[in-house]
Every structure is written in C-alpha cells, then in structure tokens.
Amino acid sequence: MHEVALFSQVAQARHGRLLQTLAGVIGAQPTQYAHQHVLVNKDRLVHDLHRPVDVQQGVSTASGAWQARIASLPEPGSPEAIFSQVQELASINNSDYEYDKVVGHHYIDGHRFVQGNVILTIYRIFATNTPLPSTSEILLMSPPYSASQLTHLDPSGAYVVEAIVRIENGTDLKFADLARKELFAFCKDYLQGVITFQVPDRFAMDTRVKGG
Amino acid sequence: MSLTQADIRSFEQVRQRLVTTQQSLDLLRSKLINPQNREELDPLPPWPSLQESANSFVRNMDDLQKIMESSQELFKTAHAYPHATFPGTTFEGNLILARLLRKRVEPDVEAWIKEHTEDTKVQQWDQHRETGLQQDEQQRLLTYAGEENARVLEELVTKGAMDFDYTLAEYEEGVGKVRTGLKRKLPKKLRNPAADEDEDDEDDEDEEDSEDEDEEMEDVMPEAPVKLSALNDVKGLIPGAYAMRLDDVLKFVTMGARPT
Numbered sequence: 001m002h003e004v005a006l007f008s009q010v011a012q013a014r015h016g017r018l019l020q021t022l023a024g025v026i027g028a029q030p031t032q033y034a035h036q037h038v039l040v041n042k043d044r045l046v047h048d049l050h051r052p053v054d055v056q057q058g059v060s061t062a063s064g065a066w067q068a069r070i071a072s073l074p075e076p077g078s079p080e081a082i083f084s085q086v087q088e089l090a091s092i093n094n095s096d097y098e099y100d101k102v103v104g105h106h107y108i109d110g111h112r113f114v115q116g117n118v119i120l121t122i123y124r125i126f127a128t129n130t131p132l133p134s135t136s137e138i139l140l141m142s143p144p145y146s147a148s149q150l151t152h153l154d155p156s157g158a159y160v161v162e163a164i165v166r167i168e169n170g171t172d173l174k175f176a177d178l179a180r181k182e183l184f185a186f187c188k189d190y191l192q193g194v195i196t197f198q199v200p201d202r203f204a205m206d207t208r209v210k211g212g
Numbered sequence: 213m214s215l216t217q218a219d220i221r222s223f224e225q226v227r228q229r230l231v232t233t234q235q236s237l238d239l240l241r242s243k244l245i246n247p248q249n250r251e252e253l254d255p256l257p258p259w260p261s262l263q264e265s266a267n268s269f270v271r272n273m274d275d276l277q278k279i280m281e282s283s284q285e286l287f288k289t290a291h292a293y294p295h296a297t298f299p300g301t302t303f304e305g306n307l308i309l310a311r312l313l314r315k316r317v318e319p320d321v322e323a324w325i326k327e328h329t330e331d332t333k334v335q336q337w338d339q340h341r342e343t344g345l346q347q348d349e350q351q352r353l354l355t356y357a358g359e360e361n362a363r364v365l366e367e368l369v370t371k372g373a374m375d376f377d378y379t380l381a382e383y384e385e386g387v388g389k390v391r392t393g394l395k396r397k398l399p400k401k402l403r404n405p406a407a408d409e410d411e412d413d414e415d416d417e418d419e420e421d422s423e424d425e426d427e428e429m430e431d432v433m434p435e436a437p438v439k440l441s442a443l444n445d446v447k448g449l450i451p452g453a454y455a456m457r458l459d460d461v462l463k464f465v466t467m468g469a470r471p472t
Contacts, residue, residue, distance in 0.1 A: 007462070009455055034443075039468045046467050057442045071466070104468020109443045125465060126446060132468075152448035153464060158455035160462075204459040205466045 002170025003071075004179045005082040005162060006187050006197040010122070012157035019122065021194055022113055026120075030111035033121060036062070036144045039104030040097055040136045045070065046104075046207040049097060049136070053144040055107060060144040068092045074202035081180060081199055085170060098137040103209070105132055105139060107150060110159065117179070118186045121162045126150040161195055163187050219290075222283040229279055233272040240265040 010018050023029050037050045048071070052064040067090055074084035110123025129151045133139060163186065165179040187197045215223075243257050243265055256262065280287060292313055299305035317325070327333070368374065376383075382390050460471040 007458055009458055009461075011455065012449075037465070039466075048466075055441070055443055057445070104464070106465065106468075107443075108465070109441070125461065126443065127464070127470075147442040147446055150443070150446050152446060154456040154461065155448060155450040156453040156455045157449045160458070198458065200462050201459050204462040207466055209467075 001086060001088075002167045002176065002179075003082075003084055003086050003164050004167070004176070004183050005084075005164045006183060007082075007163075007200055008161040008195050008197045010159050010161055010195070012159065015122070015159050018194070019111060022120070022122075022191075025191070025194065026113050026115050028113065030113045030122075033112045033123065034109045035107070037104070037106050037108060038102060038136055038139045040100040041103050041209045042097065042100045044209045046209060047097070047100075049092065049140070050108075051144075053107070055109070055144060055147050055150070057147050060146050062144055066092050066094070066140060068097075071205065071207050073206045073208060076202070078202075079199065081183060082202060082205065083170070083176070083180075084202075084205065086166075094137075094140045097140065099135050101134060102132045102136050102139065106153065107145070115186060115190075117165050117182055119164045119166075120186075121164075122159050123162075124157065124159045125153040127153045161197075163197065219283075219286055222279070222286055223290075225279050226276070226283075226287075229272060229276040233269065233276055236265065236269040236272050240269055 019030060034053055034055060035050045036053045037048055040047050040049060048069040049066050050069065051062050051066045053060055053062050067088065069089075070087040072085040074082045105128050107126040108123045109126065110121055112122075113120040128145060128149060130149060163183060165183045167175050167179045170176050170179075187195070191197075240262075243262060294300055294309055294313070298309065300309050316322075378387055378390055456471065463469045464471065
C-alpha cells in the first residue's frame with residue numbers, strides 16, 4: 001500500500017496543550033501509542049521491526065507481537081507531501097530476521113488521533129545508551145528496555161507530529177489524489193493555526209542501506 | 213540592465229497600494245468635509261464610519277510599508293529614464309516629463325518630513341510606541357468610557373431590557389420550545405412579566421420545585437491524556453536546547469543514523 005504523509009514538530013512546553021486542543025477539535029481523546037523499534041538490514045533495505053510495549057522503570061513488558069514495516073524511498077515528484085510505498089506484516093517469524101544486522105534500536109512514545117482516514121501521531125523518540133547488538137536475535141527475544149536504559153533523542157524534548165493517509169492501491173491516481181486531498185483538508189484547513197505541517201526531505205526517509 | 217518580472221511586479225504592487233491608499237484617504241476626507249451631514253445633529257458623521265475609514269487607511273499604509281520594505285534594494289536603486297521616443301521636446305511633453313521625473317518633494321512636504329524625523333520627536337515616538345496614548349490621556353479615556361458605559365447600561369436597565377429571559381421571537385414561538393442547551397431542570401427563580409400573558413408557557417419546569425436555588429454543580433474533569441509514565445523520568449533533556457531538525461529525526465527513525 002501507499003502512504004501520503006506530512007510532518008511537524010512541537011516543543012515540549014506546548015505538547016500538553018496541543019493534545020488537549022486536538023482532543024477538542026477532533027472530538028475524541030487520543031490513544032496511547034508506545035512501540036519498540038528494531039531496525040535491521042535485510043537485503044540492503046532497512047526493515048522496521050516493531051511491537052507495542054509498556055516501558056517501566058524496572059521491568060518493561062511487551063504488549064504485542066513483533067510486526068514489520070518495510071518502506072520504500074518516498075517517490076519523487078511529490079513536493080507537497082511525502083508519498084511512499086509501504087509494506088506491513090502484522091506478524092513475523094523471528095527466525096526470518098534473527099541473523100540480520102541491527103542498524104537501529106529506539107522507542108516511540110506518543111499518542112494517536114484518528115479523523116476520517118487521517119492518522120495523526122504525536123510522539124517523542126528515545127534512543128538507547130548502550131551499543132547495538134550485531135544481530136537482532138537477542139533484541140527480538142528479550143523484553144523491551146527499561147526506562148533507565150533509555151535517553152532522549154532530541155535534547156530539547158520536542159515531539160514529532162505525523163499525519164498519514166493510507167491507500168490500498170497507490171498506483172491508481174484517483175485514490176492517490178483523494179488521499180492527498182483528504183490529508184491536506186485535514187492538515188492545512190482543519191488544523192490551520194494549530195499545527196503547521198512541512199514536507200521533509202524525502203531522502204531523510206531513505207531505507208536503502210548504503211555501502212558494501 | 214532591464215527590469216525582471218519580479219521587479220515589475222513589485223512596482224505594480226506599490227502602485228496598487230498607493231491607489232487604494234489614496235482612495236481611502238479621499239473617502240476619509242470626504243466624510244469629514246461633506247456638507248451632507250446634517251448640521252443640526254453633528255458636523256461629524258457617526259464615529260463607527262470614521263473609525264472604519266481611519267482603520268482602512270492605516271491598514272493600507274501598513275501594507276504599503278511592507279511592500280516597500282520587501283523590495284527596498286530595488287526601490288533605492290531604480291532610476292527612471294525616458295524612452296527615446298517620448299515626446300520630450302513638445303511643451304506638454306516637457307511638462308509631463310518634468311512631473312514624472314521629479315525626485316524632490318514639495319517644500320511644505322519637505323518641511324513636514326523634517327519636523328517629524330528630528331531626533332527628539334523620533335525618541336518620543338519610540339518611547340511611547342508601546343502605549344500609544346500618554347498616561348493622562350489613557351486615564352481620561354478610561355474615566356470617560358466608564359461613565360459613558362454606566363449611563364448606557366442604566367438606561368437599558370430602567371427600560372427593562374434585562375428583565376426578560378427569552379427573546380420576543382422565542383415568546384411568540386412558545387417558551388417551552390426554546391433550545392437552551394441546558395441538561396438539568398433549574399428551579400424557576402424569577403417570574404418574567406411576559407410569561408404571565410403567554411398561554412404557551414406550559415413550563416417544562418416543575419412549579420412545585422422545592423429544590424435549593426443553588427444546586428451543587430458537579431465538576432467533571434476531562435480525562436487527562438498525558439498519563440504519568442516512567443518515560444517522563446528519562447534523562448537526556450537539556451533545557452533551552454534547540455529542537456533537533458526534523459530531517460535528522462526522520463533519518464534516525466528510518467535508518468538508525470545518529471545525527472553528527
């Protein structure tokens with residue numbers, strides 16, 4: 001499937017108020033969203049293995065099974081939004097990924113709103129302060145890290161805002177267009193003044209592994 | 213060196229702004245000197261219309277200033293030069309040419325500019341830019357406004373404008389049908405004069421209501437979306453730090469690339 005996406009950032013000081021404003025504007029409270037992400041290099045492409053977790057000071061637990069997300073480099077010729085092809089697997093066999101090299105390990109903690117077809121996620125990222133294991137086996141099998149093993153990625157504490165519309169068949173121009181329209185209507189008109197969205201450099205979301 | 217499209221556009225914008233500014237100024241002027249204001253009432257037109265004209269003029273000036281500022285370099289260095297085919301030798305041609313190419317302002321305008329840009333005046337303006345009005349002028353305004361407000365309000369109250377709970381239209385339609393948005397039944401406090409005459413006022417309020425006048429209102433707190441979590445205690449925050457660039461953040465979550 002394809003995804004049309006827009007992004008923004010919000011300072012930590014504004015985060016609480018923003019959530020309340022969005023809850024009022026959208027008419028529903030957000031849902032918690034906390035996932036552990038392990039990025040592996042499989043066939044020169046980065047696969048994002050993630051699962052829902054509950055991070056605690058002591059022992060963290062996983063609250064779901066591992067899923068995989070394989071995104072392609074966002075397509076060119078789309079200056080107004082990020083448009084990329086994404087494949088998602090609702091569950092994986094650990095054995096498929098065990099021996100693959102780990103390139104990243106982080107935790108996403110945030111909230112999610114849904115309005116129509118638009119999924120709005122507001123989250124902050126935690127990196128680990130220990131070196132990455134070489135293969136993913138141990139990470140896939142162990143429980144998630146505890147809060148003491150994590151550190152803020154962004155020292156300012158700013159949150160990332162992500163607005164996404166998914167399309168089953170993105171090659172059909174009609175649906176791609178509809179998705180774009182709905183995303184813009186939500187992000188640029190409905191949330192005007194609340195959040196100002198931007199289109200990042202598509203190469204910032206390049207999943208191709210460089211080098212030999 | 214010829215003008216680019218952008219330059220031409222800037223000039224055009226300034227020209228349009230000047231035209232609208234001139235028009236709004238003319239409008240304001242005509243309102244003030246127009247003899248059609250009846251002399252018995254007031255030599256001035258109603259103040260809302262004056263206010264509107266003044267505001268639109270200020271807005272125009274503001275826009276004009278913005279446009280001038282944005283193309284400062286262009287306007288400072290642009291130089292008008294007549295085309296070879298312009299009839300500069302005829303009497304009329306010469307007149308027009310002189311008027312168009314003139315750079316020096318008229319003497320009384322020059323004097324006015326000089327007066328208002330001398331250092332002491334500028335300093336005064338800078339000092340009072342925040343407040344606008346002087347302290348004593350502000351005080352006078354507030355006192356006047358307070359008295360005027362009290363007078364208007366008193367008149368309304370004595371004429372009974374505050375006695376009615378519903379509008380005339382609502383009384384005609386029937387008070388029982390009014391959508392108040394209230395979810396609780398309130399005790400009937402004041403009997404409104406109009407209700408006595410209105411047959412349709414079959415109240416949805418209990419006449420024998422013996423509840424307390426001041427009901428306790430329940431405070432309902434919306435569920436706080438930001439739950440206390442262990443992640444709030446994670447180290448690594450630097451107060452006052454700039455946010456990481458969005459592209460760098462995305463690079464990290466997509467590829468694990470640490471920002472350099």
